[in-house]
Amino acid sequence: MISQNIKVAVDAVVFGYVERQLQLLLIKQKYGSEKNKWALPGGFVLDHEDLDTAVTRELKEETGITLAYLEQLYTFGAVKRDNRQRVVSIAYLGLINPKKFKLTASTDALEVGWFAIDALPPLAFDHQEIVAKGLERLQNKISYKPIGFELLNTEFPFSNIENLYQTILNKPIDRRNFRKKLMSFGILEETDKISKPESGRPAKLFRFNTKKYKALEQKGFHFEIKFA
Amino acid sequence: MISQNIKVAVDAVVFGYVERQLQLLLIKQKYGSEKNKWALPGGFVLDHEDLDTAVTRELKEETGITLAYLEQLYTFGAVKRDNRQRVVSIAYLGLINPKKFKLTASTDALEVGWFAIDALPPLAFDHQEIVAKGLERLQNKISYKPIGFELLNTEFPFSNIENLYQTILNKPIDRRNFRKKLMSFGILEETDKISKPESGRPAKLFRFNTKKYKALEQKGFHFEIKFA
Known part of the structure; x- marks a missing residue:
């Protein structure tokens, strides 16, 4: 078996709609080189869990929410997307009505919050690119799925x-x-x-x-x- | 950093069109538990290469072809999709005119060949599922991209x-x-x-x-x- 030094993670682009604004769910990072920066909820996949189980667990842990709608979006794997170690991240797109859940930051998240999509804070890693891909998918998809x-x-x-x-x-x-x-x-x-x-x-x-x-x-x- | 025992691979669903048939590019595996079985071209991602570089290299090595059209399809990561070790595979969709290339099996491939999509041999791992996803993408996409x-x-x-x-x-x-x-x-x-x-x-x-x-x-x- 090949020796490989790549980790596998999942990240979630979760959109909500509040007060006529499209909003994005973000957490403030508690650890790592991008500590205190806002980022997408997500984390490493455990050996025994499927990818969608991993993203569901990470969302629950870091933000307190459980999504009714979640689909795989795209996989981001550029060699230097994380400066600590190579991480391939499978991104998911989620939709939620923010009123249905109380946000609770925990584990790797210092804070959690909703941000208007046109007024996002600077994001960690390549998360800006992941969000752009999520928005593009949402814009296309609402035309052919309800x-x-x-x-x-x-x-x-x-x-x-x-x-x-x-x-x-x-x-x-x-x-x-x-x-x-x-x-x-x-x-x-x-x-x-x-x-x-x-x-x-x-x-x-x-x-x-x-x-x-x-x-x-x-x-x-x-x-x-x-x-x- | 978390300890994780998951490998990252790429696989390619490459379609060609010959004699009024949609055909799929397959290799016969030289190694492993599914040795001698037909499978999608693909393999492990090297630490220093991006995902699309990896799939391009694997296609070249195993089949001799280089694609003009290649897009990311979907990532397959079920825990037991490979019985040897956990492998998350980022699948790509490729299109080619088979007449433009001479096929040459090498490295991990014993043989390489085109198979009519409605008469595929039994495939290794979950490759049947990956092919179904590729076909679905192709069927949708030809309606809105030329x-x-x-x-x-x-x-x-x-x-x-x-x-x-x-x-x-x-x-x-x-x-x-x-x-x-x-x-x-x-x-x-x-x-x-x-x-x-x-x-x-x-x-x-x-x-x-x-x-x-x-x-x-x-x-x-x-x-x-x-x-x-």
Whole structure:
């Protein structure tokens, strides 16, 4: 067997959506050469655990959260991406509604917090590059998978999903076509509840029907929203 | 620094298109517990080389080929995917026109060959799963990136690109709409040459204009072919 001096780690790009902003989950590092710098949650893979188990564990340990939506993003393996020792990191993309969890920094994390994606602090290692890749994946994917709903409350006014798409894509969308298209799929249900916003008009609440979407998907249905 | 007993490898899913068949590049393993079994070309990453350098080197060593098109596919890291020792493998997807290279098995490969995708031999490790992931990526990607041309001769009759899409997608396509759409992009040029097929009618040859495509792409052009 070859002698090799490379370690294997996982990192998580976790996005949340709060107050009309796309936010990123970061921890402040407690140890190492980049101590006190903000970084993506993550760490070394243990010998006996699969990659997705490792990223789930690291997220739980360092930030206190457990994700419903997590997918493999890309693997970063440039020789000098970490100056202490060679580390290949398998990055994951996660989505969460920040209101559903209380953040708790622990183990390797001094602090944990949400940061607006357009006002990030300087990040450790090549984490800026990993975040860029995560954002690109999210921007592409919301057009062909209804993953945006992972970021919202179970029930939400229609304007929230509109704003979410505009925020993630960082451009205005044709609201009328967007609504028409999204409603035509039959996977978004009107409830009989009304929101009571602090400002603005009350609005009917909607709910994403996951069960119906899964059933449709099995029959070959493709979710797709196009933006000019 | 954590003690970890995991090795890092790369594997390549390389597709070629010959005689109206999508083919996969495989090597017969010279060593190890799965000796004499067919497998994807690949091997351990050296300490001083980046991941894409590693996969390029392994392909050259084991099969004699160098790819113009190579992208990272997915990372496979299940604990027991290799029974000798834990290996995390970063898989790559490559495309090539098999006519452009002479295959030469060397180093860890006893033999090297092309196999029709629907008649593969039993593969070592979890390579069947890696191939499935590669095929899925190729099927998705040819709809929104003109990567199919990597598989063809520089000049080809129009029916070749039609057949290529039908073969990869494994279903018939609406030939008239396909041609109209593809020609409308202005990235496919008619040459003044005529093919002289052994059977069938002579046909005008076409050429993909990579330079023009790159220029259009920079201006925000999106290649997209939809299949009902």
